[in-house]
Amino acid sequence: MIECKEDAITSKTTISRLPKYLRYVKQMIERGEENISSTKMAEALCLNAIQVRKDLALISPVSGRPKLGFSAQELVVALEEFLGCNNVKDALLVGVGGLGRTLLSYEGFKNYGLNIVAAFDIKSELMNKKINDINIFPMSKLSDIAERLSIKMGIITVPASTAQAVADKMVESGIMAIWNFAPTHLKLPDNIAVKNEDLAASLAVLSRELKDALNRQL
């Protein structure tokens, strides 16, 4: 077990870059590289090299070696440790529509320690079915299952109109972190962690950049 500055507060911006580093380092390992230069990694990911080194220094006690860079293997271990990739986090998902199914079927989350153990919906025709080996239950079972399995993370993929009610039910059932894909702001107690996946926000930024790019062409 590597001891790193895990308890220090690391900014969200730093944390959100870590999966990119992890992907890059794994790719380089596949190509047979044994060392990773922060300079090259930064260039490949369109980031600043100093920023990369600062991020790595924050999450890992391993230092890079001048001229060589960082040990790829040590970096993978440090990144996975910090991101909790090997520390399985059970989650439940509510809303088995198109997006819910996609997330249930997506295998990539396993790499980051996320394990969806149960799904919930109101549609009776979905009951007793499975998606990607995950059972679908009626909403009435949510509290029971969440409490029994001590599930701390909930994923919301219901329409905006019911998202708040679902979130409230999750919190009542002991959920402490909510990943919200519904296009609505959730009002929750301060001690609950919430991450909103706001596609409209992304689209707004991209549309504006497109507009700027087209204007520059003129």
Add this chain to the structure above:
Amino acid sequence: MIECKEDAITSKTTISRLPKYLRYVKQMIERGEENISSTKMAEALCLNAIQVRKDLALISPVSGRPKLGFSAQELVVALEEFLGCNNVKDALLVGVGGLGRTLLSYEGFKNYGLNIVAAFDIKSELMNKKINDINIFPMSKLSDIAERLSIKMGIITVPASTAQAVADKMVESGIMAIWNFAPTHLKLPDNIAVKNEDLAASLAVLSRELKDALNRQL
């Protein structure tokens, strides 16, 4: 046509908040409200009221009235105008898997002016099929269709391994903005706008907050 400071550079952080404002204002209109106070909107969205007023000042020439707030109707018009909601942007999508289907079926993008006009995939069994009335074509038709319809935006929902090749093909075909859902960094010319939807990054941030929240409980 309202003349606002559209040509001024507005920061990404500001732009990404605008859809939240728009949703809130629309909600209030549904409830019969005619005026929107920045103070109340900020509180409802867990934002700072000064920030809200600054954002609104940037995108709209309409000023709020002391004691009353902003005209809800005028705000909707200004937000939709700035976000280009009524200015239809045609897009194509590549990768008709689970996520691709979900996006093709999602009606919410219409509110923001996004119109997916064609989908592409390599699987021959998908050809000549439609999803949500959108035709699926083979990859070989991409350039032709993109150029003929002057499509400027592309959505990538293929696996990481093929995303770069798809992106390159899009750029060759005149696409200027790419919304990338594949978990990989794309290397593209500077003049191309790219927005990466990085779920691993979101999950990393949420997992860390959950960890902190659980530690605080001890």
Add this chain to the structure above:
DNA sequence: TAGATTGTTAATCGATTAACAATC
């Protein structure tokens, strides 16, 4: 009038970037 609200100017805060010495 009193009180809620706006909008501007200044201060703070945090993240990014630059400069540069240290190292292999």
Add this chain to the structure above:
DNA sequence: TAGATTGTTAATCGATTAACAATC
């Protein structure tokens, strides 16, 4: 040695927040 690279300290930059006057 020369050159690439790291890591630290300082400077810059941009976004957020505070203070407060203006307004209805």
